[in-house]
Amino acid sequence: MRVPVSWLREYVDLPTEVTARELAAKLIAAGLEVETVEEVGADISGPIVVGRVLEIEELTGFKKPIRHCRVDVGAANGSGEPQNIICGARNFSEGDLVVVSLPGAELPGGFKIGARKTYGRMSEGMICSASELNLWEDHAGIIVLPEGTAEPGTDAFELLGLREDVLDIAVTPDRGYALSLRGVAREAAALYEVDFRDPAEAEPIEENGEGYPAEIADIDACDRFVLREVSGFDSDAPTPMWMKRRLALAGMRPVSLAVDVTNYVMWELGQPLHAFDRTKLSGGIVVRRAEAGERLETLDHVVRDLDPDDIVISDASGPISLAGTMGGLDSEIDDASTELVIEAAHFSAPNVARMARRHNLHSEASRRFERGVDRELPLRASARAVELLTRLGGGRPGGLTSVDPKVPGPAPIVIAERHAARIAGVDYPEGTAARRLRQIGCEVVEEGDTLRVSPPSWRPDLTDPNDLAEEVIRYEGYENIPSIPPRAPVGRGLSPGQRLRRAVGRALAGAGFTEVLSYPFVGERDLDGLQVEADDARRDALRLANPLNDDEPFLRTTLLPGLLKTLVRNVGRGFPDVALFEMGLVYLPKEGMPAAPLPGVDRAPTAEELAELEAAIPHQPRRVAAVLAGDREPAGWWGQGRAATWADAIEAAREVGRAAGVEITVRPGRYAPWHPGRCAELYVTVDGGEVLVGHAGELHPRVTKAYGLPARTAAMEVDLDPVERAREAVRAPEVSTYPVATQDVALVVETSVPAGEVEAALREGAGELLEDVRLFDVYTGEQVGEGRKSLAYSLRFRAGDRTLTAEEATAARDAAVAVAAERVGAVLRG
Known part of the structure; x- marks a missing residue:
């Protein structure tokens, strides 16, 4: 809604010193969204005056009609002599009043007016059209003013309204009355507490007989x-x-x-x-x-x-x-x-x-x-x-x-006189509510401590006491409401779940991943792209009644589709080396889940309705997922670099476990959308038993093709709820002052044996002296035989009360190797 300020002033007695920007600030403070204050005509300057055409000489010999005019511009040119002007327009005659830009003027678009010779005559200015002055769209020719408008030489800026301040207001749906000068003027009058003249209160007109049926x-x-x-x-x-x-x-x-x-x-x-x-x-x-x-x-x-x-x-x-x-x-x-x-x-x-x-x-x-x-x-x-x-x-x-069918109007609204003050937390003077409500046109009947308010016909948005309270508060000024931050209850901080999520986020960010936030909506095409089977539980998704996008009508049951689409977008825009993660909820329907009821808004829901609503809420576990593509370690003068692999996805899952203080066990698995030979199942121990919490590895080639992903894209997804249940009290590590004893061991096992099982056997056999186990080399080749591999581990031993002897470290190593031989058939490599 564009509001010329000079037009607005016809209906409200704004103080003369109030500028358009001050008025805009006042309206914004009261809740009207004034987007811009446009200074129309700010690019026009110089002498632009009224002139009277005295003589017109038609010039011949040119491709188009040209006229040489002598125009009386009064004393505006400094001499009082008629001005000679060349003009091609044909819609004016001798004696007409026109608008003249004299030399030195500048018109919109930086068009400067000067005296120059053209068509063999001297032209000392320009006779203007409405379009040339940006007044309005008009192709009829130059402006011809009505007789008696002004004398020659009169400044045309005020006469034509060449300069004007215009407010551009974005009217919200609840303030339809502001889509008029009448509505905005009423707002301004109330804000400045000045007189308002209603343009709808016009003189009655004479009616002649019955109207059209x-x-x-x-x-x-x-x-x-x-x-x-x-x-x-x-x-x-x-x-x-x-x-x-x-x-x-x-x-x-x-x-x-x-x-x-x-x-x-x-x-x-x-x-x-x-x-x-x-x-x-x-x-x-x-x-x-x-x-x-x-x-x-x-x-x-x-x-x-x-x-x-x-x-x-x-x-x-x-x-x-x-x-x-x-x-x-x-x-x-x-x-x-x-x-x-x-x-x-x-x-x-x-x-x-x-x-x-x-x-x-x-x-x-x-x-x-x-x-x-x-x-x-x-x-x-x-x-x-x-x-x-x-x-x-x-x-x-x-x-x-x-x-007029005489539709009954709304009933009056009964409101406590102090209602607005209680809501705002401001001690408004007595009578403030009644005064402000009358300013917006309400009929107010005061009945002791209550007000019986009848909203005006132009405010259909006022339907309850809180609407009226808002009107009082906004006119009294939102800025006058004190800012009182809520006090945090003593002894309370972050919940265990919040601490876990923050720790996981910091850990993954520290490992080089960037956090993203995706819309929780998916479609059949997303699940098809993941190669999810028809009977997979992830296809049992909740359909939205009113989806934002018809192609994504379901609530997600996995975080991967949003992450994969974000990865594709980044790669497509020239960022091939990407590591992303997201933490969020997935939405899993409960068995026999009923449809959600729709309680009325005229009262609080009953206990039974609350129970029905609770039963209709899906299970919402929180998960963390990550995807990687391109180089995990960039190449440069420091080395060749390294591409991201399935192992990096597993390591991201381990980062989650380390941040939570939980050991994640890795085993081979098969689960869409991962490659069957490069998929790991992730387990944690909860209440003495192992619980599957997610998967990690390299995505299946059909998945990368369906989503348009780079080859060998890797991903992981972990359910954080069981990880949180698996957490124990965080204990500070004991720091020993005694030296470490390191023993390396190379074990040959079948190729199908996971390195994680070998490591678990070594940990169990080494006993309490073992501080850490690290796999530092994997070898396959003729020296170990076909179908076999060599895994080299570094074992760190340390005691908290003494310096270990070589014999003690060797004995612990041998015990570890013995358990590995028993469990997985490991043989020491010669």
């Missing part, structure tokens, strides 16, 4: 309908310059006087109007729902198939307008229209909103009806339009038709 067939679609006639209208009457300028500043293109008046009144009062050509109407007008199979060609020359939910204005020929949205082509006014019927109505806001979306037809009228229009405005707005049409375009007012 009309009726309402569906009161739910329309509960107020007004028609006013104008006869003998001069269709050639021009729109006055002041109206053109205001419409242009508001962002609307001037068209013709009849159309411009309806747009002007809509911007001024907020009531959309529509003008019919009376001679094109047949029979009485009926406001009704569309019938199946009906069609209407609207003003934009589109033939539309109507829906039975559409509200139409019809006559004997059928639909002639989409109510509150756009008129029909067959009944529109044209350059020959002299008999007009002005329509103003109050249509159902939800119906208009659905129509606009259904037909993809969003107009200035529908924007206002969607947000709620004042039901009492149709009579006043139509009268204002008729007054302007008859005053500016001749003719005389005709009959009036007013269909």
Whole structure:
């Protein structure tokens, strides 16, 4: 909503010293979203004045008509002599008043005016058109001012409104009244506590006889309908310059006087109007729902198939307008229209909103009806339009038709006088609530400590005490509400789950992973890409009733789809080496889970309803997942670098375990979407038993192809809930002052034996002296035989109370090797 400040000042006595930016700040503080303050005409400077054309000499011999004009500009040129100006426009004559830019002026776009010789004559300035001054869109030629407008030499800046401050307000859905100068002026008047002049309070106009016949067939679609006639209208009457300028500043293109008046009144009062050509109407007008199979060609020359939910204005020929949205082509006014019927109505806001979306037809009228229009405005707005049409375009007012089913208004709202003060936590002076509510147009009856409030017709958004409290608080100033931070209860900090999540996030970030946040929505295509079987539990996903994207209608049952799509996006934009992780919830339906109930909003839910809601909530375990592609270690002068492999995904899972203080056991496994030969199952010990918490490894080639991933992409996913249950009390490590004894051992085992099982056997056999086991080499080749591999481990031994002897370290090593030989058939490599 664009609001020219000079237009606004007609209805509210703003202090003269208040600037547009100060006004914008005041409106923003009260809840109106002023996006910009545009200084229109700031790029225009220099002498631009009124001039009178004294002589016109037609120059010949050129490709286009050229005129040499002598123009009286008074004393504006410093000499008082007529100004010689070359001009190609043909829409003015000798004696006309025009607008002249003298040498030294600068027009929009940096166009500087000077004296120069052209077409063999000296031209000392320019006679201006509206387009050249950015006044409004006009291709008719230069501006011809009405006789008596001003004397030659008069400055044209104020006369034409060349410089203007315009507020651009983003009107939220609950403040439809602000889509008008009337609404914004009322806000400004209340904020500055100055007088407000309601433009809807116009002088009554004379009505001549009965108006055009009309009726309402569906009161739910329309509960107020007004028609006013104008006869003998001069269709050639021009729109006055002041109206053109205001419409242009508001962002609307001037068209013709009849159309411009309806747009002007809509911007001024907020009531959309529509003008019919009376001679094109047949029979009485009926406001009704569309019938199946009906069609209407609207003003934009589109033939539309109507829906039975559409509200139409019809006559004997059928639909002639989409109510509150756009008129029909067959009944529109044209350059020959002299008999007009002005329509103003109050249509159902939800119906208009659905129509606009259904037909993809969003107009200035529908924007206002969607947000709620004042039901009492149709009579006043139509009268204002008729007054302007008859005053500016001749003719005389005709009959009036007013269909008013007398729908009962809302009941008064009872509110405690101190209600707003209690909500804001501010001790407002007594009487503040009543005073502020009266400023916005409410009728307030004071009954002791309570107020009985009847909201005005232009505020359909005020429906309960809290709405009224908000009005009081915003006018008193949100900035006056004290900032009181909540006090944290003594002795409470982060929960164990929060500490775990922070530790895991820091660990993965420290390992080189970047955290991302994905939408929790997936589709069948995502699960197909993961090569998930038809009977896999991950396909049993919850479908959203109203998904944001029809291709992603389910809540996710795994974190991998979002991570993989993020990985593809990064690789596609030139970042081939990527390591990402995400922590979040997945949503798993519970067996026999009922549909969620919909309790009413007029009361708190009962215990039974709360139990039903709880039963309808899916199981929501928290997981962490990571994906890797490209180089894990970049190449450079320091070395060759290393590509990310399945082992890095397993190590990421181990990082999660280390951050949680939990040992993660790794075993071979098969699970989509991982490669069958490069997939690890991840276990933790909970209450003495092993629990599967996730998988890690290299993704299957079909998965990388389906998602467009780089080859050998690796991933892991771990369920954090059992990891948290497996955590024990964190203990600080004991630091021994005695030296470490290191023993290396190389064991030959079958290729199918996992290194993790060998390590577990070594740990068990080495006993309490063992401090750490690290695999530092894997060898396969002729020296160990086909189908076998050599695993080299470094074993660190240390005692807390003495220095170990070589014999003790060797004995512990031999014990470890013996258990490995027994468990996995390991043989010492010679």
